[in-house]
Amino acid sequence: MRTTELVSGFRQSAPYVNAHRGKTFVIMLGGEAIMQSGIRSIVNDIALLNSLGIKIVLVYGARPQINQALQQAGLEAQYHNRVRVTDDESFRLIKQVAGALQLDITARLSMSLSNTPMQGAQINVVSGNFVIAQPLGVDEGVDYFHSGKVRRIDTNGIRRQLDNNGIVLMGPIAASVTGESFNLTAEEIATQVAIRLKADKMIGFNEAGGVTDEDGQITAELMPNRAEEIMQRLAADSDACVGTVAFLNAAITACRAGVPRCHLVCYNEDGSILQELFSRDGIGTQVVTESAEKLRRAAISDIGGILDLIRPLEQQGLLVRRSREQLEMEIEHFTLIERDGLVIGCAALYPFPEDNVGEFACLAVHPDYRDADRGSILLKSVIQQARQRKYDRLFALTTRSIHWFLEQGFQLVTVDDLPSQKKQLYNYQRRSKILALDF
Numbered sequence: 001m002r003t004t005e006l007v008s009g010f011r012q013s014a015p016y017v018n019a020h021r022g023k024t025f026v027i028m029l030g031g032e033a034i035m036q037s038g039i040r041s042i043v044n045d046i047a048l049l050n051s052l053g054i055k056i057v058l059v060y061g062a063r064p065q066i067n068q069a070l071q072q073a074g075l076e077a078q079y080h081n082r083v084r085v086t087d088d089e090s091f092r093l094i095k096q097v098a099g100a101l102q103l104d105i106t107a108r109l110s111m112s113l114s115n116t117p118m119q120g121a122q123i124n125v126v127s128g129n130f131v132i133a134q135p136l137g138v139d140e141g142v143d144y145f146h147s148g149k150v151r152r153i154d155t156n157g158i159r160r161q162l163d164n165n166g167i168v169l170m171g172p173i174a175a176s177v178t179g180e181s182f183n184l185t186a187e188e189i190a191t192q193v194a195i196r197l198k199a200d201k202m203i204g205f206n207e208a209g210g211v212t213d214e215d216g217q218i219t220a221e222l223m224p225n226r227a228e229e230i231m232q233r234l235a236a237d238s239d240a241c242v243g244t245v246a247f248l249n250a251a252i253t254a255c256r257a258g259v260p261r262c263h264l265v266c267y268n269e270d271g272s273i274l275q276e277l278f279s280r281d282g283i284g285t286q287v288v289t290e291s292a293e294k295l296r297r298a299a300i301s302d303i304g305g306i307l308d309l310i311r312p313l314e315q316q317g318l319l320v321r322r323s324r325e326q327l328e329m330e331i332e333h334f335t336l337i338e339r340d341g342l343v344i345g346c347a348a349l350y351p352f353p354e355d356n357v358g359e360f361a362c363l364a365v366h367p368d369y370r371d372a373d374r375g376s377i378l379l380k381s382v383i384q385q386a387r388q389r390k391y392d393r394l395f396a397l398t399t400r401s402i403h404w405f406l407e408q409g410f411q412l413v414t415v416d417d418l419p420s421q422k423k424q425l426y427n428y429q430r431r432s433k434i435l436a437l438d439f
């Protein structure tokens with residue numbers, strides 16, 4: 001039976017659709033990204049994420065557009081300690097630029113043409129006074145005038161809109177309690193909204209599609225401390241992309257304050273946001289609070305993930321078939337490796353306390369993640385659990401992974417060496433090899 005690319009792609013993305021549904025993402029759309037032709041597909045993809053049940057706050061910036069407008073008006077962009085000084089005249093222009101961008105983005109998100117992915121989509125875009133600002137004031141004798149910072153965020157108000165499936169759109173201008181408005185940075189707003197909303201992800205864009213290493217390769221994962229070293233190096237380099245520095249700065253603060261994952265993807269690559277979120281290995285850089293992978297004991301909520309992993313292996317005859325009900329009863333015996341909310345490896349320890357032995361069973365590592373020691377990491381964890389129970393032997397049954405077990409120190413044994421309860425269940429037709437590891 002032939003499976004089309006569409007069908008297999010659709011099936012492969014299903015676990016991610018389930019993993020992301022109901023989650024909150026803050027998307028930081030810097031002014032550089034908005035200037036590119038790729039902005040059309042980015043906005044379409046944001047609308048697609050919204051229709052998949054992902055709650056989205058979209059924060060746009062306008063740095064290059066503002067600088068261009070100031071230049072055209074013959075005004076000089078002024079900075080103090082890398083922060084814009086917003087005098088009356090510049091602020092008048094900044095409000096115009098930011099207002100126009102807000103209307104443009106809203107219009108794009110409202111598009112519903114029959115030849116676009118947004119046909120039939122009815123998206124409510126909500127902008128409002130969710131951020132309350134305060135002035136930056138005077139620093140070292142320099143008055144920042146209308147440049148401000150975040151004072152409060154109406155998280156309940158944002159949540160209400162998100163719960164109604166609206167996309168919350170925010171720009172760099174926010175009002176203060178005194179009835180004035182202030183010019184903030186989009187990255188500060190995005191960071192603070194992500195932290196205070198307890199968002200699951202923050203997403204940003206740059207030209208390179210992530211953070212590149214010395215060889216020009218995209219670094220897949222960075223912890224905040226390493227990200228900070230890179231950010232400081234980039235900040236000192238006048239040729240470095242301002243948007244990348246701004247995103248890293250935001251991602252480091254957000255991660256340290258509990259936002260688990262911040263993704264940086266390319267603004268010129270069609271569908272980069274979808275590639276990053278709906279494929280096993282994303283394409284951009286993630287700044288993460290902890291390593292993407294976790295080894296842990298399974299819980300009842302992992303059953304769907306384990307089934308996704310083992311069903312194809314059962315169909316190939318590599319693993320014995322387990323029903324969902326059986327798995328539900330046995331879930332406490334399972335250990336798994338989770339990556340970005342997905343189960344990519346699992347193994348079980350079935351107890352045979354009368355014989356002081358355990359069975360190492362249902363070992364599986366997703367094909368995309370093999371040959372990186374995950375199998376032996378799962379084995380080590382199961383050995384540790386067996387030792388805690390004072391077992392002195394693990395046995396395993398396998399038809400096609402005999403050498404893997406031998407390399408891990410197992411030895412071939414016979415049916416007679418199995419615990420009596422297991423002996424009765426041994427399937428002579430399957431003729432699995434029996435291996436044992438003593439410790």
Ligand SMILES: CC(C)(COP(=O)(O)OP(=O)(O)OC[C@H]1O[C@@H](n2cnc3c(N)ncnc32)[C@H](O)[C@@H]1OP(=O)(O)O)[C@@H](O)C(=O)NCCC(=O)NCCS
Pocket residue numbers: 313318319361362363364365366369370371372373374375376377396397398399400401402403404405
């Ligand atoms: C067996 C399995 C869990 C290994 O996962 P893994 O994460 O790749 O394991 P490791 O990284 O620890 O070990 C990889 C090594 O084992 C080898 N290996 C992997 N599968 C093997 C197999 N079926 N037979 C023999 N050797 C195997 C690899 O070639 C690699 O060797 P290398 O280091 O010399 O290149 C994985 O291949 C799998 O899920 N297989 C399908 C299910 C299965 O057979 N389960 C066991 C039945 S009980």
